[in-house]
Amino acid sequence: MLSLALSDKAIPLAFVQQEGAVEKKKKRAIGKKLGYYLFAHSKAASQNWAEASRALEEAHAEAEKARAEADVLKVTSETHSSEVECLQNELREEHSEMAKLRAELAVEKEEKRKAQEEMLDLGKIPPGSSLHG
Secondary structure, eight states: OOEEESSSSEEEHHHHHHHHHHHHHHHHHHHHHHHHHHHHHHHHHHHHHHHHHHHHHHHHHHHHHHHHHHHHHHHHHHHHHHHHHHHHHHHHHHHHHHHHHHHHHHHHHHHHHHHHHHHHHHTOSOTTOOOOO
């Protein structure tokens, strides 16, 4: 039998070869386990990535929907703002017209009062009679 002399005692070569075969089997088993764990981890990471991608897409879709709604509201607000501005201008014109009519009415009342005083002074209207109308 062949032997390998490493020290004072000789180790049979068959034993060394057998030990090497056992080590190879252990390494292969460990490699298979690591491969399985790496595959499982990779699969889980892929699933997590897919879920995160879906969530991100949903968030982008919701953000785009919110932007579209905001744009619609902005246009609606601008439309309403211009309508309100037109109505405010009409109201100002109405107030101005009403103020003019009140001023004209006040002038007419004053003219009527003065005319009545003149008629009283001239004696054309008997005292105590009224001119309402």
